Amino acid sequence: PAPAPRPGAIPPPDIVRAAYAELVVTDPAASREFYVDLLGLVVTHEDEDAVYLRAFEEYLHHSLVLRRGESPALAALAYRVRSPGEVDAAERYYRALGVPVERRAAGATRGIGPAVRVVDPLGFPLEFFYAAEHVPRLHQSYDLHGAGAIARLDHFNIVVPDVARAERYYRDLGFRVTEDIRGADDTLYASWLHRKDTVHDIALTGGDGPRLHHIAFSTHERGQVLHVCDLLGARRRSAHIERGPGRHGVSNAFYVYVRDPDLHRVEIYTTDYYTGDPDHPVLSWDVRDNQRRDWWGNPVVPSWYAEASTVLDLAGKPQPVFAREENSEAEVTVGADGFSFARDASPQVGPST
Numbered sequence: 597p598a599p600a601p602r603p604g605a606i607p608p609p610d611i612v613r614a615a616y617a618e619l620v621v622t623d624p625a626a627s628r629e630f631y632v633d634l635l636g637l638v639v640t641h642e643d644e645d646a647v648y649l650r651a652f653e654e655y656l657h658h659s660l661v662l663r664r665g666e667s668p669a670l671a672a673l674a675y676r677v678r679s680p681g682e683v684d685a686a687e688r689y690y691r692a693l694g695v696p697v698e699r700r701a702a703g704a705t706r707g708i709g710p711a712v713r714v715v716d717p718l719g720f721p722l723e724f725f726y727a728a729e730h731v732p733r734l735h736q737s738y739d740l741h742g743a744g745a746i747a748r749l750d751h752f753n754i755v756v757p758d759v760a761r762a763e764r765y766y767r768d769l770g771f772r773v774t775e776d777i778r779g780a781d782d783t784l785y786a787s788w789l790h791r792k793d794t795v796h797d798i799a800l801t802g803g804d805g806p807r808l809h810h811i812a813f814s815t816h817e818r819g820q821v822l823h824v825c826d827l828l829g830a831r832r833r834s835a836h837i838e839r840g841p842g843r844h845g846v847s848n849a850f851y852v853y854v855r856d857p858d859l860h861r862v863e864i865y866t867t868d869y870y871t872g873d874p875d876h877p878v879l880s881w882d883v884r885d886n887q888r889r890d891w892w893g894n895p896v897v898p899s900w901y902a903e904a905s906t907v908l909d910l911a912g913k914p915q916p917v918f919a920r921e922e923n924s925e926a927e928v929t930v931g932a933d934g935f936s937f938a939r940d941a942s943p944q945v946g947p948s949t
């Protein structure tokens with residue numbers, strides 16, 4: 597048999613962006629009510645198995661699939677690649693990594709063309725696709741936009757025990773680091789990496805994993821994030837709000853986190869910044885800086901560090917979760933970041949490339 601190719605000998609697929617997530621939900625009607633009636637996503641298609649939802653700017657079939665199942669879990673995080681040939685490149689790349697790889701025919705997921713699904717080396721179910729059914733882009737259907745006006749899916753955030761290892765894996769996939777959180781002992785607590793020209797398509801949160809921390813949708817304005825909060829209040833559904841609204845330190849985005857009926861975490865996020873130049877400098881934060889996760893110094897609620905969704909393998913079986921061995925961020929910062937560590941005026945910028 598031919599010798600296994602050296603790691604790095606097989607080029608990674610050319611990933612364009614984080615495109616959609618497939619979540620398993622236990623009560624599709626309750627989930628539909630949350631994502632459509634409360635958050636304002638648009639139904640592209642629904643049947644007895646699944647609901648296919650999209651944000652207003654999305655012209656591919658969906659940004660989110662809610663599939664009925666026994667217990668809540670992540671079934672897939674899907675990345676769009678640049679051409680049909682890059683789906684084959686994904687297959688070659690992951691077969692060379694020796695992980696489970698499954699070719700999927702067009703239509704295996706409604707609206708999605710030929711695809712490859714893998715369980716990646718971090719234990720996450722990923723999909724790579726190019727072809728997808730085009731549906732009307734509703735970016736100017738202001739008559740349909742709730743004031744929440746969720747424009748597009750922006751990023752995935754995953755919980756991994758070893759952030760440095762996960763960062764190496766994503767950099768090998770062609771992602772570039774934009775920001776990270778480090779300790780004085782150089783422990784890496786979190787990292788943000790991108791393919792599209794914003795702060796991230798994927799974020800790595802140190803903790804017991806593999807687990808899904810959140811999926812994030814973006815709006816165009818802060819007011820739309822605030823409207824989501826006001827609407828939840830008006831419907832007496834404020835219990836869905838977990839953290840925020842607020843302004844992030846990392847990414848500079850304005851945000852709120854909500855929990856869906858299965859406790860999957862969703863972030864509504866807006867106004868991060870452009871990251872497209874080749875010499876984009878990494879911005880590194882000190883884990884003791886209590887403005888890193890909220891620019892106003894508001895504490896991070898403990899559930900935000902502790903809770904996350906189970907992820908499945910390609911057969912739909914929950915993946916085993918491994919404990920993080922390095923320091924936990926929630927323990928390193930006093931309580932819920934309540935102490936007054938004050939960073940000097942200029943942010944701590946990492947070495948420019």
Ligand SMILES: O=S(=O)(O)c1ccc(O)c(O)c1
Pocket residue numbers: 751753799812844845846847849863865888889890
């Ligand atoms: O809380 S952080 O400021 O670190 C943060 C930054 C960007 C995100 O998308 C996020 O979920 C969390």
Ligand SMILES: [Fe+2]
Pocket residue numbers: 751753799810812863865
């Ligand atoms: Fe996020």
